[in-house]
Amino acid sequence: MENQIIENLLFVRKKNPLVHNITNFVVMNNTANALLAIGASPAMAHAHKEVKNLVEIANSVVINIGTIDEYWAESKLIAAKKANKINKPWILDPVAAGISSFRNDVLKELLTYRPTVIRGNASEIMALDSFDNIQGKGADSIHQSIQAINAAKNLNQKTGAIICISGVSDFVVSNDEIYEIKNGHEMMTKVTGLGCSATAVIGAFIGLNENPFIEALSGMSLFSLAGELAQLRSNGPGSLQTNLLDYLYHLSENDIKKHLKINKYED
Template sequence: MDKNLWQQIQLVRQHSPLVHNITNYVVMNNTANALLAVGASPIMAHAKSEIHEMVNIAHSVVINIGTLDEYWSEAMLLGAEAAHLAKKPWILDPVGAGATGFRDRILNQLLQYKPTVIRGNASEIIALAKANTTVTKGVDSTAKSDEAISAAQFLVDHYQTIVCISGETDIIIDHEKTFLIKNGHPLMTKVTGLGCSATAIIGAFIGVTENATESVAAAMALIGISGEIAVLESKGPGSLQVNLIDKLYNITEEEFSSHLKIERL
């Protein structure tokens, strides 16, 4: 398994996929740097007038509703529709799902364009599936990742998608298998937008692979392992942010393989 995942990482470095991000402005810089570090090429474009052209030249599309507003929601819907019609892989990050009616309405519309992957924390996945009632604390999860498995399975079955539940254990589910990834470090939760960076990295990986589920596992393992290693030379969340970008860029196969903690169910 580790050889297959490392091959996914190498594919991104070799092909440098163009990733069109319609994302939130809190994390744009970090997200772009993370994509560059793994070997991808980021575009951050939100203007409705150029959405279709951008989607057409991109390998994949990332839609992150973190700083949602009326204009950006229209751009996101255009991007999701264009990706769906062009059969381009796209990933949805349902930041703050369940927090407001506005977010939920936009998410319901976005889901109609059947994202290739959905990545969110447990509370967001539960809210998105409406499989349970839970409180979303802003963009932070009040549920553990394993509490969202049934909600994730509902999304997989209903929208023919892959769901990645982020948490202490990352859980990746498709229609026939489940991966558990136990990499990462608690200090990573103190750096804003690392989940958004994970979403963007997944976006890069699904742009160059034929095995989308395996590419999601590779992307989540990569950022988790890079975080583990970066913590060792960091004094706090500020230096971790910098060191993590460096490790995404220079991680070796030996480092990846020796730290990988993955289980297939």
């Protein structure tokens, strides 16, 4: 698996995939820089009249509902519908799923357009699996990632999407296998939007459009690894953010083979 992840990293750097992001106000700059650092090319456009054009020319699409309103909701729905129609890989980040009926209604419609990957924290994944109750703590999780595995399995069965759960351990769930990633660091939770940046990086990898499970696993694991290595040189959240970009840019085969902690998960 490590060799496949290394190959995917080299392929992203060579291919420089164009990733169309319809994301939230808080994280635009962060996610664009993360994409550039890993070797991809970001596009940020949400105007109704050009969303379809961007989806057509992009290698993949990232839809993040963080600071959603009626106009941006329509932009995201247009993009997801177009991506589904032309079989373009896309990833959904269901930020703060469960906190309002408006947000839930938008998410329900987005799910009908069959995302390739869904990445969220445990509470977001559990809320997506069951919209029965309004719950959650905004963009923060009130659950551990391991608690969301059954919800992730259900979501995978219902939507066909690969499910990535962020947490102390990250999990990547498909219909027949689950991998656990034990990299990352608690300090990453003190920088706004790092989960959103992880989603964008996964978006770059699914832009390779060959094996979405391995691509999602590659993006998720490499982002967590870069965060873990970055905190070793950081005095706090401010320097972590800068060092993380540097590590995304400099990640090497040796870093991956020496530090990546990934294994197949058995219930």
